[in-house]
Amino acid sequence: MTAWRGPVPITERHQFDTLIDARSPAEFALDHVPGAINCPALDDEERRTVGTLYKQQGAFEARRVGGALVAANLARHLREHFADRPADWKPLVYCWRGGLRSGSMVAWLRLVGWDAQQVAGGYKRWRQHVIDTLASHSPTLRWQVLAGATGTAKTRLLQALAREGAQVLDLEQLARHKGSLLGAWPGQPQPSQKAFETALAVAIEGFDPARPVWIEAESRKIGQLSVPNPLLAALRAAPCLELTAPKAARLAFLLQDYAYLAEHGEALAQQLAPLRTLHGHDTLLQWQDWARLAQLPPLFEQLITRHYDPQYARSQAAHLHGWSARQTLPLAQLDPETLSQVARQLKDRVLDAPPAAQKGR
Numbered sequence: 511m512t513a514w515r516g517p518v519p520i521t522e523r524h525q526f527d528t529l530i531d532a533r534s535p536a537e538f539a540l541d542h543v544p545g546a547i548n549c550p551a552l553d554d555e556e557r558r559t560v561g562t563l564y565k566q567q568g569a570f571e572a573r574r575v576g577g578a579l580v581a582a583n584l585a586r587h588l589r590e591h592f593a594d595r596p597a598d599w600k601p602l603v604y605c606w607r608g609g610l611r612s613g614s615m616v617a618w619l620r621l622v623g624w625d626a627q628q629v630a631g632g633y634k635r636w637r638q639h640v641i642d643t644l645a646s647h648s649p650t651l652r653w654q655v656l657a658g659a660t661g662t663a664k665t666r667l668l669q670a671l672a673r674e675g676a677q678v679l680d681l682e683q684l685a686r687h688k689g690s691l692l693g694a695w696p697g698q699p700q701p702s703q704k705a706f707e708t709a710l711a712v713a714i715e716g717f718d719p720a721r722p723v724w725i726e727a728e729s730r731k732i733g734q735l736s737v738p739n740p741l742l743a744a745l746r747a748a749p750c751l752e753l754t755a756p757k758a759a760r761l762a763f764l765l766q767d768y769a770y771l772a773e774h775g776e777a778l779a780q781q782l783a784p785l786r787t788l789h790g791h792d793t794l795l796q797w798q799d800w801a802r803l804a805q806l807p808p809l810f811e812q813l814i815t816r817h818y819d820p821q822y823a824r825s826q827a828a829h830l831h832g833w834s835a836r837q838t839l840p841l842a843q844l845d846p847e848t849l850s851q852v853a854r855q856l857k858d859r860v861l862d863a864p865p866a867a868q869k870g871r
Contacts, residue, residue: 517608517630520639526602526627532611533633541704543604543636544712549587551580551611573610580611584618597623604629604636637704643711648740650719654861655745657727657826657836658753660690660818661760661767663844664726667753670846670853677723684709687733689726690818692781694733696770706735714741722860727830746829749861750836755844757814763844764810772804789816832864 523529523543531538531546534557538548552560556579564572595601601619605611608631619626629635656664665682672678686700687693701709717723725745730737737745755763771778779798786794793816800809827833841848 515627518602518627520604520629520631520636523602523629526600528599528601530601530603530615531633532603532605532615537606537633540702541633541637541708543633544708546604547591549591549615551583551605551615552576553583556583576610577614580614584615587615588618588622592619595624598625600625600627602627602629604632606632607634608632636708640704640708640711643715644707644738645740647711647714647717648738648744651714651717651744652719652722652860653744653748654722654724654859655727655748655750655830656724656753657750657830657833658755659760659822660814661764661844662753662755662841663763663849664753666844666846667849667853667856668724668726670849671724671857673850674853674857676853676857677717677721679710679713679717679723679725681710681726681728681732681737684713685732685735687735689728689732691784692768692771692778694781696774700733700735703735707738710738710741722858724856727826729825729829747831747864749863750830750832751856751861752826752836752838753841754838755841759842759844761807761811761814764814765806768806768810771801772806775802775804778802785817835862835864837861 518526520543523545529543529546531542531548532551533542533548534550534552534554535548536554538546538550542548556576560572560576560579563575592599601624603612603615603619603626605613608629612628612632616626616628631638656667658664665680665688668678668680672680682689682693684701685706686695686698688695700706725748727745727750728737730742778801782794782797782801785797789797797809797812800806830836839852841852
């Protein structure tokens with residue numbers, strides 16, 4: 511076993527065999543360093559108990575009771591999670607701030623003989639790393655924005671670009687939401703805001719700044735999540751390619767992409783409720799009737815014509831700084847073969863910078 515090094519910077523985590531999150535399961539579920547495994551020093555209820563003792567009876571009593579709980583949990587981890595680890599295993603452990611929970615686990619692991627080390631600053635330092643990465647990397651990358659009205663298969667084209675080897679940041683994939691009023695993924699909750707930002711930072715950190723990065727034009731909110739300000743600002747300042755397609759092709763694509771909504775008529779009808787103030791009571795009742803009867807073709811045709819297209823025309827001009835100088839790409843079809851062909855053509859293409867960005871160079 512090597513000597514105790516002192517707290518290890520989070521940026522050196524890849525030098526270790528295993529990254530261990532010693533926080534409670536609830537803390538881990540909210541967000542964690544990618545690749546970490548959760549081996550709690552205290553579970554959720556135990557953490558609440560110790561916290562209550564600290565407030566009501568002071569630090570000594572909290573540590574006396576907490577110490578016994580931590581010892582029992584560490585013994586269980588040694589029997590179960592770490593039983594098959596070799597003598598030269600090198601784990602790196604963190605908790606909230608690099609304090610007692612991770613320190614206790616490191617001490618026990620080192621007593622066994624493993625070269626265990628502790629993360630400097632714990633998860634709190636990781637969180638700052640995420641924020642710093644988004645702020646420092648977002649403005650430096652060569653963003654290429656895909657825009658287009660609802661139903662122009664922007665996300666599918668992004669996925670095709672990724673398969674062709676292009677650098678892609680798929681915000682909707684990371685947010686687990688399609689970004690529209692009806693965009694919730696069936697049966698899949700969105701991640702927490704912190705977990706979303708962690709996924710963004712990890713992706714952005716891995717991009718080659720010399721190559722373009724394709725991203726879809728998004729509003730500030732994707733479902734319940736917010737696009738971080740540095741990334742949103744970079745997206746809005748980037749050159750833009752607008753996809754266009756005939757309404758019939760867009761409608762056919764949407765009916766295929768949202769076919770699952772036909773199985774949840776009442777839920778779909780309730781999702782439409784916020785449109786009452788925009789389109790009136792009678793219009794909403796008609797749309798909700800179609801939803802309940804699984805009549806998606808007339809519903810989606812009306813949504814495209816009366817809601818999505820007018821909203822799109824206003825939002826793009828207001829938020830994309832280079833919108834007036836955008837390039838356009840007409841697509842007659844939106845089938846997978848067509849999108850794959852387009853992806854091959856776009857993979858190494860670099861769009862012209864918008865006039866505002868050119869002036870700043």
